[in-house]
Structure formats: C-alpha cells, structure tokens
Amino acid sequence: MQISFLLFPQVTQLDMTGPAQVxxxxxxxxxxxxxxxxxxxPTDAGFALLPTATFASAAQPDILCVPGGFGVTRAMEDDATLSWLRDVAEGAQWITSVCTGALVLGAAGLLRGYRATTHWASHEFLAAFGAIPVKERVVFDRNRATGGGVTAGIDFGLALVAAIEGADYARFVQLSLEYDPAPPLDSGSPDKAGAATLERYRAMVAKHAADRPARYRAAAEKMKAAAGPSPRP
Structure with missing residues (x-):
C-alpha cells in the first residue's frame, strides 16, 4: 500500500504525522x-520535515493525503502542486485530506460533487470549490475521505484503516497506539470553547492570515474557470 503525504511550507505537522502513524x-x-x-x-510548529520524494520522483500512491496548515493558501496557488495532485489522483485508490488540506484538494478540482469536511474555521469555504460541506469529524464519499481539524487526523486514519483492513484490525491499531482520548479541558470545538476563547482564535487568524478568505475565493474561481461546470454528486 503506497501512501503519499503532500508537504508544503507552513504545513501543520500533526495533520500529517497523526494519520501517518496510524x-x-x-x-x-x-x-x-x-x-x-x-x-x-518548515512546519508551522517551528521545525522542519524532510521530504523523501519530489513530484518528479514520487511513486504512484494508492492513498493520497493532503494535510493542512497556514501554508495551504500558497499551496492552493501553486500550479506545480495542483498539477501533481491531479495527475496522481487519477491512479489513486483513495484521495484524502486532513484539516484545511481539503481546500487544496478543492483547488485541484478533486472535491467537486463530493461530501467533505475540514477545520471548523474554514468549513464555509468548501462549497466554493464545489464540495458538499458536512460538519462531521470524518467524512467518506466514494473514494474521498476527509478529516476535520488537526487531531481529527488520527480518527481519520483509524477510519481509513477500518475501511481498508476491517474494523478488527483498526481496533488492533488503536490499541497499539493507546489512542484513548481523555482531554484535560473541554474546548475543542467552537460550541464548547466559550466566547472569549473563540474571539482570541479569530483575532489570531485575522492578524496572521487576514487575506485568507480572499485567496481561498480566488483559488476557487480559478479552479472553476479551468474545470467548467461542477458535476452532479
């Protein structure tokens, strides 16, 4: 089973390393x-990851996975990145993402007509790429599988293992990783975080990525212009 994770500057490493471990x-x-x-x-955690292959040398993946992070805006605007995704998606058994990686798939035209999810703060942009937004932690639609924000990548990984190897094997993997979440705080979603915490997050995004909505929309318009009308789901 050949599994390829896309790397790009300012990727959120846990979007990749969580499902990669699973x-x-x-x-x-x-x-x-x-x-x-x-x-x-460079990742958005302050350390770097070492690629093992380039677009030119990478093997054809059975599973293609795109993580998210603050760097997705540049990845969505990079023609070489989008071209590689489209090329390998044709031969992939599974086309997947974690967090805002879904928007990169969207910019490549790979979510049109598919149900999908992403990080809660970017969920509203899925429809611009022709996807059908679903507010769930992990969403499957045919051979597309998308996970929500960051830590959802572990759940996404286990769900994908279950789809490929069966639930019993996925339970074995979960046990081997001692994945038994018991968070010390209960603020992992906007519904639970409280107004002050939610506003603090939005202020951080406004400071560091104020142009993100406009760039998302521009990438969506570019994809639509190149791909034509959206297919029916």
Whole structure:
C-alpha cells in the first residue's frame, strides 16, 4: 500500500504525522513525504520535515493525503502542486485530506460533487470549490475521505484503516497506539470553547492570515474557470 503525504511550507505537522502513524501500521504500508524539492520543509510548529520524494520522483500512491496548515493558501496557488495532485489522483485508490488540506484538494478540482469536511474555521469555504460541506469529524464519499481539524487526523486514519483492513484490525491499531482520548479541558470545538476563547482564535487568524478568505475565493474561481461546470454528486 503506497501512501503519499503532500508537504508544503507552513504545513501543520500533526495533520500529517497523526494519520501517518496510524496508516503506517497497515500491512505492507510504504509512506512517502512528497514535496517540490528534497529541501527541508518548515512546519508551522517551528521545525522542519524532510521530504523523501519530489513530484518528479514520487511513486504512484494508492492513498493520497493532503494535510493542512497556514501554508495551504500558497499551496492552493501553486500550479506545480495542483498539477501533481491531479495527475496522481487519477491512479489513486483513495484521495484524502486532513484539516484545511481539503481546500487544496478543492483547488485541484478533486472535491467537486463530493461530501467533505475540514477545520471548523474554514468549513464555509468548501462549497466554493464545489464540495458538499458536512460538519462531521470524518467524512467518506466514494473514494474521498476527509478529516476535520488537526487531531481529527488520527480518527481519520483509524477510519481509513477500518475501511481498508476491517474494523478488527483498526481496533488492533488503536490499541497499539493507546489512542484513548481523555482531554484535560473541554474546548475543542467552537460550541464548547466559550466566547472569549473563540474571539482570541479569530483575532489570531485575522492578524496572521487576514487575506485568507480572499485567496481561498480566488483559488476557487480559478479552479472553476479551468474545470467548467461542477458535476452532479
């Protein structure tokens, strides 16, 4: 099972490393971290990840996964990145994302007519890319699988393992990772976080990514112009 994760500058590493840890436990799994070059890729956590393959050298994946992060805006605007995604998606068994990686898939035209989810703060933009927004932690639609924000990548990984290897094997992987969440605080969604915490998050986004909505919409318009009318689901 060939699994390829896209890397790009300012990726959220847990979007990738969470599901990578889970998916790597499947029989015969082989993971590649794919980027434009083999140069270290800075994450939004302050450290870098090392790609193992480039767009030119990467193997055809059975599972394609796109993580999210503050760097998705540039990834959505990068023609080489979108071209590689479209090319390998044609031969992939599963086309997947975690967090705002869904918007990169959307910019490549790969979510048109598919049910999908993403991080709660970007959920409203899914429809602009022709996706059908669903507010769930993990969403499957045919061979598309999308996970919500960051930590949902572990749930996404287990759900994908269950779809491929069966629920019993997924339970074995969950046990091996001791994935038994018991968060010390209860503010992991906008409904639970409280007004002050929610406003603090929105202020942070406004400070560091104020142009994000406009760039999302521009990427959606570019995709639509290139791809034509959206297909029916």
């Amino acid at each position: 998916l790597s436990r499947m029989p015969g799994a082989k993971l590649e971290l794919v980027a434009k070059t083999l140069d270290p890729v």
